[in-house]
Amino acid sequence: MPQINMVEALNMALREEMERDDRVVVLGEDIGRRGGVFLVTDGLIDLFGEERVIDTPLTELGIIGFSIGLALYGLRPVAEIQFIDFVYEAFDQIYSNMARIRFRSGGMYNVPLVLRSPCCGGIKGGMHHSQSPESLFIHTTGLYVMMPSGPYDAKGLLKTAIRLNDPVIFLEPKSIYRVIKEEVPEDDYTIELGKGKIVREGGDITLVTWGAMVHISKQAADIVKEKLGVEVEIIDLRTLYPYDKDLIIDSLEKTGRMLIVHEAPKTLGLGSELSAYIVEEHVDLLYGPILRVTGYDTPFPLAHEKLYMPNIARIYNAISKLMEY
Amino acid sequence: MPQINMVEALNMALREEMERDDRVVVLGEDIGRRGGVFLVTDGLIDLFGEERVIDTPLTELGIIGFSIGLALYGLRPVAEIQFIDFVYEAFDQIYSNMARIRFRSGGMYNVPLVLRSPCCGGIKGGMHHSQSPESLFIHTTGLYVMMPSGPYDAKGLLKTAIRLNDPVIFLEPKSIYRVIKEEVPEDDYTIELGKGKIVREGGDITLVTWGAMVHISKQAADIVKEKLGVEVEIIDLRTLYPYDKDLIIDSLEKTGRMLIVHEAPKTLGLGSELSAYIVEEHVDLLYGPILRVTGYDTPFPLAHEKLYMPNIARIYNAISKLMEY
Amino acid sequence: MSRIVRGIDEASIEKTLGIYRIIDEEGNIVGDEPNLDGSTLYKLYEYMVRARVLDEWLLKLQRLGKVAIHAPNLGQEAIVGAVTPLKPDDWVFPSYRDLGVYLVRGMDEEEILDRALYNQDDPLKGSDFAIYGNRRFNMVPTPVPVGNQIPHAVGVAYAMKYLDRDSVTMVMFGDGATSRGDFHAGLNFAGVYRVPVIFVCENNQWAISVPFDRQTRSPSIAFRGLVYGIESIRVDGNDVLAMYKIASEAVEKARKEKEPYLIEMLTYRLGSHTTADDPSKYRSEEEVNRMMKYEPLKRYRNYLIFKGVLTDSEANELYRRYYNYIEDIAKKVLNKGGLPHDVFFHNVFEKLPWNLQDQLREFRESLELMKSLGLEVD
Amino acid sequence: MSRIVRGIDEASIEKTLGIYRIIDEEGNIVGDEPNLDGSTLYKLYEYMVRARVLDEWLLKLQRLGKVAIHAPNLGQEAIVGAVTPLKPDDWVFPSYRDLGVYLVRGMDEEEILDRALYNQDDPLKGSDFAIYGNRRFNMVPTPVPVGNQIPHAVGVAYAMKYLDRDSVTMVMFGDGATSRGDFHAGLNFAGVYRVPVIFVCENNQWAISVPFDRQTRSPSIAFRGLVYGIESIRVDGNDVLAMYKIASEAVEKARKEKEPYLIEMLTYRLGSHTTADDPSKYRSEEEVNRMMKYEPLKRYRNYLIFKGVLTDSEANELYRRYYNYIEDIAKKVLNKGGLPHDVFFHNVFEKLPWNLQDQLREFRESLELMKSLGLEVD
Numbered sequence A, B: 001m002p003q004i005n006m007v008e009a010l011n012m013a014l015r016e017e018m019e020r021d022d023r024v025v026v027l028g029e030d031i032g033r034r035g036g037v038f039l040v041t042d043g044l045i046d047l048f049g050e051e052r053v054i055d056t057p058l059t060e061l062g063i064i065g066f067s068i069g070l071a072l073y074g075l076r077p078v079a080e081i082q083f084i085d086f087v088y089e090a091f092d093q094i095y096s097n098m099a100r101i102r103f104r105s106g107g108m109y110n111v112p113l114v115l116r117s118p119c120c121g122g123i124k125g126g127m128h129h130s131q132s133p134e135s136l137f138i139h140t141t142g143l144y145v146m147m148p149s150g151p152y153d154a155k156g157l158l159k160t161a162i163r164l165n166d167p168v169i170f171l172e173p174k175s176i177y178r179v180i181k182e183e184v185p186e187d188d189y190t191i192e193l194g195k196g197k198i199v200r201e202g203g204d205i206t207l208v209t210w211g212a213m214v215h216i217s218k219q220a221a222d223i224v225k226e227k228l229g230v231e232v233e234i235i236d237l238r239t240l241y242p243y244d245k246d247l248i249i250d251s252l253e254k255t256g257r258m259l260i261v262h263e264a265p266k267t268l269g270l271g272s273e274l275s276a277y278i279v280e281e282h283v284d285l286l287y288g289p290i291l292r293v294t295g296y297d298t299p300f301p302l303a304h305e306k307l308y309m310p311n312i313a314r315i316y317n318a319i320s321k322l323m324e325y
Numbered sequence C, D: 001m002s003r004i005v006r007g008i009d010e011a012s013i014e015k016t017l018g019i020y021r022i023i024d025e026e027g028n029i030v031g032d033e034p035n036l037d038g039s040t041l042y043k044l045y046e047y048m049v050r051a052r053v054l055d056e057w058l059l060k061l062q063r064l065g066k067v068a069i070h071a072p073n074l075g076q077e078a079i080v081g082a083v084t085p086l087k088p089d090d091w092v093f094p095s096y097r098d099l100g101v102y103l104v105r106g107m108d109e110e111e112i113l114d115r116a117l118y119n120q121d122d123p124l125k126g127s128d129f130a131i132y133g134n135r136r137f138n139m140v141p142t143p144v145p146v147g148n149q150i151p152h153a154v155g156v157a158y159a160m161k162y163l164d165r166d167s168v169t170m171v172m173f174g175d176g177a178t179s180r181g182d183f184h185a186g187l188n189f190a191g192v193y194r195v196p197v198i199f200v201c202e203n204n205q206w207a208i209s210v211p212f213d214r215q216t217r218s219p220s221i222a223f224r225g226l227v228y229g230i231e232s233i234r235v236d237g238n239d240v241l242a243m244y245k246i247a248s249e250a251v252e253k254a255r256k257e258k259e260p261y262l263i264e265m266l267t268y269r270l271g272s273h274t275t276a277d278d279p280s281k282y283r284s285e286e287e288v289n290r291m292m293k294y295e296p297l298k299r300y301r302n303y304l305i306f307k308g309v310l311t312d313s314e315a316n317e318l319y320r321r322y323y324n325y326i327e328d329i330a331k332k333v334l335n336k337g338g339l340p341h342d343v344f345f346h347n348v349f350e351k352l353p354w355n356l357q358d359q360l361r362e363f364r365e366s367l368e369l370m371k372s373l374g375l376e377v378d
């Protein structure tokens, strides 16, 4: 099996789903001839024509509002927002409609719409090409939220998302679009909603993370092992809502120590919910505090983004602190 | 001193600030002749004319985008969003501009804009006249967020908000607009940003809350005292970002038990951050878990809103559980 | 300026600046009557009467504290003319002020009252107030944020065309809604993709307290349609025949040519914005009285009497019949039980995620506790 | 259709559907020349040359890996004509493709390069890429989300009028931006409130890969202005004299009458969207070559030579002079140091709230730790 990157895996997922079900359509800015600015939709217009691979005018509100209509009538739109940082014009459509139509209609209508978008930092994208706003969607109620950390998961999760009968926010960490290659089968496989994965086993600390931070966390874990002899278990959540609480609890039963790593700003990043949930329901599992290594509570900067984002030193530091308990 | 309600107190604050500083202007839908649908701006158009009391077209994006311009040029706009549930069309302007212009411009420009809006449930307003989205603003980074629980604080906080050189989201729990009356001086007083208040003293449990939930919490505390003999200390945060961590810590030093009550959905409600912060930095103060009594993770319903919102029984229940530690 | 630039010519502009009408405020014929048989003419009247009577009842039930809020449709009943040409498979996105639309689509008074009272039979299960809809009638419940439904309708129309269906979509919204991004995006998409959607803007001159002049400086709403490449017309929205005729043409064009269409229904909101409003703060009674003479029922009744389709006493009898009919229904629906306590946990997702399962468990415990504490369960 | 409905008459519509120009693509005079002295005529040319040379240098620095991203302005240099009539107290909201605008406002090449490299002298302190602005020049840095600045400009213009200032505001944006809610809301507010704002839409036919036809079915962008009650005109945007003349009129009108104005600058994006783009995927080289003959510098040079304001060799010399000038500046700025590591903690708020103080402390510790772990501090 050849190794492919995440862009290719996503492209494969879209192509296969479009072949499988002609209700699947893709739309967004520059996703046609241009193939998307990151080429995730590359070539689809040649295969499926411009009625199924729909270039839109420049309005995110329009893209999502229109996609909701497509979904109401039974299509399965996959809408690309060019960068998640541009989604906010559509926030009313997302918050008040995409997430609420099933509820508003007493269950008569549903919105099987996937909003996929490149997210997160690491490409020197500055304030508006780097953000990690998953919290906003998770708090909305009515949306599933996913973020893969590599090509294999990306394909399987996107297929799952497309087949769900409820709306999904599908976030793609762009900094690893082309960096990580994996074997990705041409078969039809899906990855269950709400299931995380242990990507590194260890008995001392449970490190919960997702997206590109999985890889930084692994590097940090190796250094920590080497320098401190500490074994870190790393959980890649993959689905951020609903997150895999059982996997976290099982791991904490071994380790008793918890660290969360994410790129989003600390205050009300998903880390706060994970921490609060464990303290509320499973405080007895803990030896000490739950720590968070996250983006700072500032806008995402262009200058020194590598220092703004969680890095090995900060993870190392948090692990050392946790090992004091 | 006569007793007045929150609507009157807010009206007084606006009038006094407009008299004090002619850069203060108010704007929004139906805030002129109509005086706002809750009458917070009632009479201002007669005093200050329609150039300072500006009825706008029906677009929240327009209201906030335009207000940002007013603020950039040195005015001090107070923009009303008729219900906070309608703010989302403006979310791009809020998230990408109102909260980011100081940062984007390297500190050269600032946006002294107050977005005030009725929020929260309790008036049978259904999905789109009842929500408590403070988390979205707190996580944005770059916004101050306030929510008063009574007339006196409402006046003082609004004056503080208007005089700050940074943007403020000012949320007004509409269910208590006319229910609670207090003595409110005609003087010019302000309430410091970031300072909470102990509204009930007690040594057993620290209950952190804000807005209309302050009053439900007080009622619950009385019942708990009567039935269980437990003394609850209630903190009204007043400012939600930055929240008054010192007041919480001081109280926890006495009580060792923490309960958070808010109307917003549980997952990633501000309660999660308060909990995560205490566990991260002050875990040693705690005897057991930190509990949350909140809105459920569903859209805000019309039917049975009183059961959806935190109520006395749920608070009672949480307190009983906490007292097991 | 007679050259045509992308559909912009003198005639197309004139259509957006004039006012198309067939009968005047006295019921006199001043335009081209459509070719309709007596029973169709009568049906239009009957729907308008039903809408008006139902409106009165909803106001009454609101005053009695049974209905939380109601947005009166007094003066705007001629909207029934816009929906009558539609087929059952066509989709409608109504506004919140559209009692006549719900009735024409097949929703009956009982279902509307169940909804207004959100009792056990509420089809929308107590989700929100003052909104109506039902999949059975291909009528999507209105989002309360004004204008949200506009791009939805365009998406539905695109899907109809994509799936080669013979259907069209119609969407209603007010003059205030035209200021929103949803309007701009929706009409632009429709213009670019050429889909079978009919936009009906009920320009009732007011958005709560904001008059049309303060909402926009566009010479008309219809004129706005031209910048999206959409054929547009301004119609006397209190003339149900004009509404019917133009809508029929628009629906046919949309169905056959897969083309969008904008109808500005020029009308006037005679009542308060909602039962929570106090219009005396911002507009004079004199203006309302002046506008009363243009209201749609009286003129159409005169026309029908002139045509021999109706007599005065038949008209009065029709009104009384529906008044009593709704009185009976009101009694019935007021006696129905409420929705289950845990109703709001359902219909968030197809299946409850674990956190909602946990919360539902806690919720049920809390109901027990309420009882044991002697607290009232709502 | 000669009757006037709120400013809609034949002439006003014609202005939005025609193309106003003064010199053609060969530099021949085909319209009314403005009355300008030689030095003003020369200045316009000099700014265009500076913009073009700077553009070339930014592309070069990007290829060398020194600049992260650049949005070329090749072909759109005549935008300098729009800003030249403004006074220092007037405010400008530029777009990201507006090198000439920054120069006319007084920002020099060194500051622009400091910004592009976000070095220690970056006035915007490393906040974002490809944006420019400075309070000293009353030029607000562009938000990256397309169109956000449009309602801001209207607010500033309102404040100018409210405070009785003698100033006006000008805002630039692309054809793609007209699809956004910001455009719709901004123009509507300007139309309703009658404020001194000049909208300049640089319609360069493309929004990345989306051609104008797929962006909107409006016959022109200028035509769109009419629905907001705004006087509007379409101008040959590669004719710097036409741009200058119309902008002068618009600025004067805005200043005196406190009225909004929309100028559609009809132009063409000759380069890629940004250095990250690959236009070969969506448009033909043949189209670009065809459009090259309309580019603004050549035709204006011909005109100036014809007018005796410039010789061919002076023109070449001017180009070379700026080329070398920027070469020197590039060397200088590349040697400047970077911004402090903790720069991003500042300018979130006027004062650091406690959580940012705590985080700043942790941040400083982490820098120490990085060093001790032998990790590179960026």
Ligand SMILES: Cc1ncc(C[n+]2csc(CCOP(=O)(O)OP(=O)(O)O)c2C)c(N)n1
Binding pocket: B029, B058, B060, B082, B086, C097, C144, C145, C146, C173, C174, C175, C176, C177, C178, C202, C204, C206, C207, C208, C269, C273
């Ligand atoms: C986005 C949004 N903002 C504000 C409101 C509050 N509101 C409800 S109806 C209304 C006026 C609507 O006017 P119009 O569109 O003309 O419809 P009409 O009520 O006249 O039928 C307003 C401001 C809302 N529902 N949605």
Ligand SMILES: Cc1ncc(C[n+]2csc(CCOP(=O)(O)OP(=O)(O)O)c2C)c(N)n1
Binding pocket: A029, A058, A060, A082, A086, D097, D144, D145, D146, D173, D174, D175, D176, D177, D178, D202, D204, D206, D207, D208, D269, D273
């Ligand atoms: C809201 C938003 N969506 C998407 C983008 C990505 N993007 C950057 S420029 C651009 C095209 C802009 O086209 P236009 O407005 O015509 O300006 P031009 O680049 O042609 O000067 C797009 C889609 C963005 N910056 N902002």
Ligand SMILES: [Mg+2]
Binding pocket: C174, C175, C176, C202, C203, C204, C205, C206, C207, C208
């Ligand atoms: Mg209206």
Ligand SMILES: [Mg+2]
Binding pocket: D174, D175, D176, D202, D203, D204, D205, D206, D207, D208
């Ligand atoms: Mg363009």
